[in-house]
Amino acid sequence: MDIEARSNVWEGYVDWRNRPALRGRPGGMLAASFVLAVEVLENLAYLANASNLVLYLTKFMHFSPSNSSNIVTNFMGTSFLLAVLGGFLADSYLTTFSIYLISAAIEFLGLLVLTIQAHIPSLKPPRCFMGNTESLCQKVHDGKAAILFTGLYLVALGVGGIKGSLPPHGAQQFDESNSEGRKQRSAFFNYFVFSLSCGGLIAVTFVVWIEDNKGWQWGLGIATAAILISIPIFLLGAGTYRTKIPTGSPITTVFKVVTAAILNKCKARNSTNAITSMATSPSHATEISKGEESNNKNKAQDQSQTLTESLKFLNGAVMEPVRANLRCTAREVEEVKIVIKALPIFMSTIMLNCCLAQLSTFSVQQSATMDTRLGSFKVPPASLPIFPVIFIMILAPLYNHAIVPFARKLTDTEMGITHLQRIGTGLFLSIVAMAVAALVEIKRKKVASRFGLLDSAKPLPITFLWVALQYSFLGSADLFTLAGMMEFFFTEAPLSMRSVATALSWASLAMGYFLSTVLVSVVNRVTGTFGAMPWLSGINLNHYHLERFYWLMCVLSGLNFLHYLFWVNSYKYRSIRPVQ
Numbered sequence: 001m002d003i004e005a006r007s008n009v010w011e012g013y014v015d016w017r018n019r020p021a022l023r024g025r026p027g028g029m030l031a032a033s034f035v036l037a038v039e040v041l042e043n044l045a046y047l048a049n050a051s052n053l054v055l056y057l058t059k060f061m062h063f064s065p066s067n068s069s070n071i072v073t074n075f076m077g078t079s080f081l082l083a084v085l086g087g088f089l090a091d092s093y094l095t096t097f098s099i100y101l102i103s104a105a106i107e108f109l110g111l112l113v114l115t116i117q118a119h120i121p122s123l124k125p126p127r128c129f130m131g132n133t134e135s136l137c138q139k140v141h142d143g144k145a146a147i148l149f150t151g152l153y154l155v156a157l158g159v160g161g162i163k164g165s166l167p168p169h170g171a172q173q174f175d176e177s178n179s180e181g182r183k184q185r186s187a188f189f190n191y192f193v194f195s196l197s198c199g200g201l202i203a204v205t206f207v208v209w210i211e212d213n214k215g216w217q218w219g220l221g222i223a224t225a226a227i228l229i230s231i232p233i234f235l236l237g238a239g240t241y242r243t244k245i246p247t248g249s250p251i252t253t254v255f256k257v258v259t260a261a262i263l264n265k266c267k268a269r270n271s272t273n274a275i276t277s278m279a280t281s282p283s284h285a286t287e288i289s290k291g292e293e294s295n296n297k298n299k300a301q302d303q304s305q306t307l308t309e310s311l312k313f314l315n316g317a318v319m320e321p322v323r324a325n326l327r328c329t330a331r332e333v334e335e336v337k338i339v340i341k342a343l344p345i346f347m348s349t350i351m352l353n354c355c356l357a358q359l360s361t362f363s364v365q366q367s368a369t370m371d372t373r374l375g376s377f378k379v380p381p382a383s384l385p386i387f388p389v390i391f392i393m394i395l396a397p398l399y400n401h402a403i404v405p406f407a408r409k410l411t412d413t414e415m416g417i418t419h420l421q422r423i424g425t426g427l428f429l430s431i432v433a434m435a436v437a438a439l440v441e442i443k444r445k446k447v448a449s450r451f452g453l454l455d456s457a458k459p460l461p462i463t464f465l466w467v468a469l470q471y472s473f474l475g476s477a478d479l480f481t482l483a484g485m486m487e488f489f490f491t492e493a494p495l496s497m498r499s500v501a502t503a504l505s506w507a508s509l510a511m512g513y514f515l516s517t518v519l520v521s522v523v524n525r526v527t528g529t530f531g532a533m534p535w536l537s538g539i540n541l542n543h544y545h546l547e548r549f550y551w552l553m554c555v556l557s558g559l560n561f562l563h564y565l566f567w568v569n570s571y572k573y574r575s576i577r578p579v580q
Helices: 005-009 027-050 051-059 067-090 097-121 142-171 179-213 216-236 250-278 288-305 313-316 330-348 350-360 362-368 386-411 419-450 468-492 493-532 546-568
Strands: 009-014 021-023 460-461
Touching: 005 330, 009 216, 027 097, 027 142, 027 216, 051 067, 067 097, 067 250, 067 350, 067 362, 067 493, 067 546, 097 142, 097 216, 142 468, 179 216, 179 386, 179 468, 216 350, 250 313, 250 330, 250 493, 288 419, 313 330, 313 362, 313 546, 330 350, 330 419, 330 468, 330 493, 330 546, 350 362, 350 419, 350 493, 350 546, 362 419, 362 546, 386 468, 419 460, 419 468, 419 546, 468 493, 493 546
Parallel strands: none
Antiparallel strands: 009 021
């Protein structure tokens, strides 16, 4: 291969025939468009199940509202946490292309199990009339419960693999060596969130209406068909894809560098003590040749030119290792530094996603107690996410085609609005959202008290559109934060770690859902100990102190925002390029 041809090769990537990928051939927005189309169907299949699941568990599986909420948050948290596994496998052993196909097949199998259970009455607990006590209804148990949770967690495993492989697969189709490729990649992340919203719009309107009015077996059947159709659509784009070659475990590299730094630090300390004790011996000086001294000086100069001063403790990993398998290069050390610097940003987004978890749990249950009619049409409570979804679908193109170009001219940088500024905007909006949610719940309970309906299961004479306010604020926060996080982790991460780094965006969602479960349990335990009744306990939502829980989350979100600002002020991007 001549020099000109070699310069046109995209190092580390292959095409669909496993040949070295060439710059300018396939890839680009054409390849990414298949990924965006697949994401519409994938999120339709997932969100149609997840957005309404809390009501399915309450009405048909006879769990209490708090238990249903915890099951949903655990399910969604596991789904997103498994994205890290998908990203890890894509970086280490398989390609993003292969991980998607395997994961889609697993999710299809899980949805098929849930569809069969919803269709066959004998696989569900017997129907009952809901009263004021849980004892009137028999919860799903034994084999029926096993079928339910097997289906749910097969779906979770499939969703995790897809979330961990699909965004980096789309993002790696763009040539980051030129400005136009980087701008297109940034647009891809915006439109990825737009595609999420398109799938979500269909899920929370059409599919949720089908579930509530025609039966869950039909809604789950649509979700099953959607994920099945996504597979051939993904394969249609195979001839246009560029795929990164797996380069081994990035997590192993992190542990190797940290371990080598610790051991070499101990070794250096012991060597210093030994040299000090031998310094008075004239014969010791003759044991080091001039050539060795010269080589050591040259090595030190090379390392000083390569290694940065940040996280200086890790620089010790490039010393002669105690064990041969712990030998580290300066490049590996710098890559691990990048990962460690990004971790505080990742930790700061978990509280936001804990707030987002309420959209699939308590907010849906709030809506179910209110008047959900729009004229003569009765809106399913799980369709409330339509408000943030529509807002995102309007804002995402506006952000990409109007706000970002204006910001680029204003700041004279390629990013215009930095990733961290986007994330920070989302965190601030989550504080506002929780305050609004608390005020809405206070109003809802006042209406229930005024009309004497605190102990009744009848709908309250207050429109469910009040709850849409918190949905809108949290939906806006999700747009800013999720797109900002995915682009931040992908662009800042080393090439060998990009899939697993992008998966951190979903892992943050997972941690947020798990934190929601923990908060509900802790709040109930603490308030049950010091009060007459736990805040979030019982079968009737009107007896909950949900407004106090929302105020607590508002305070925690405020403290988290301050924590985020502390780390952002000291973070330095790998590069902020001027507009070209």
